[in-house]
Amino acid sequence: MKLHREGTSILIGCLVLFAVITVALGYYLPSYGILLSLPFWILFGFIVWFFRNPIRETDSSENCIIAPVDGKVVVLEEVYEPEILKEKCIQLSIFMTPLNVHVTRYPVNGKVTFSKYHPGKFLVAFHPKSSELNERTTVVVQTKNNTKVVFRQIAGAVARRIVNYSKEDDKAVAGQEYGFIKFGSRVDIYLPLGTQIDVKIGDITKGGIQKIGELK
Template sequence: MQQARIPVAREGVPFIGLAALATLVCAVLSYDLLALCGLLLTFFITWFFRDPDRIPPQAADAIVSPADGKVILIEKVFDERFVQEHVYKISIFMNIFNVHVNRIPHAGVVESIQYNAGRFHSANTEQGALYNEHCAVTIRTARHQLYGVVQVAGLIARRIVCWLDQGDEVKAAQRFGLIRFGSRVDLYLPLQTQVEVRLGQQVRAGESLIGYLH
């Protein structure tokens, strides 16, 4: 029998617990207004760190979105920082209201993880993409194709979490990390990719189709 999963990111549990404890103390001391504010704050934090289950596309060559948010960039570039080849770069901007848990776009083996402390410009700008705090993960597929997924911090987001290690085998739509308080995730995909997503489209991590890797 499969154990039920709490639909909240584990990084949010301490914040939820602290808010709930403060609410309880205020209630016991009959600080009714503070207790009400604490209860609302507890509900908000729980909602903020929500981590719902998602159903990915069934096609073996499908690439799923690594993040909830809006597609703000689709272009062909030469990536000299992560995969060192010509790629499709697809950027997804996450606002504060999106689910913040990130997911693996396509199955494979983690080849490298690069973390850069960086700065905190607005994440929806090119300056932010180049210089902000980021964590870049490259993954080698079963067909030996290399792609990259990069978590980028923004003005508000100051905490990138990545749960992966080099050499990990990963599955499509698997949870691999989160960015607190919204930000941006960049995908670097081989030019053999059949891109299906559109500029301006709203996508959901682990569920929305980005394209097919041929």
């Protein structure tokens, strides 16, 4: 299993810490030390699982919209996007639990024309105001037909660090990794009105693989 590079320091730190705890418990409580250390290694197993980075092959056409993350569709509605588009569009939001893969991937092909980090609060990621108030990033990709697609990584109540590798003028390839969010979080995508949407509220998405729509 491939692990994401964002987990390297955390995994090494936890491995050393839990090993020290295990040795100390074994030394001072020889009868119960191993048993008492078991929860730490279960936790370590969960952390390893969280930072998994599965290799996924994307098969998409020029106008395909690919799921940027694993998770559940929690918002699909017409909204006004005030930061970049400044017009009505379709908001599609996918919520991730700590059990989901947290690699974030480009949803469309094109060129990155905007990338910005916004400090903010840490409301639960499914809160209606989390898109506006939480710590987040905004990335804009302009497609070959000059359509602007806006998407955001949004921190949740548990997630306290968003990693965004996108820079202006980067080439965006649908399904290719552009960032990582540590623990529970959400990704919002803003698409033009009239976009074909192939998912509905409650659907489970597979990041980097699943087609969730198509630009017109």
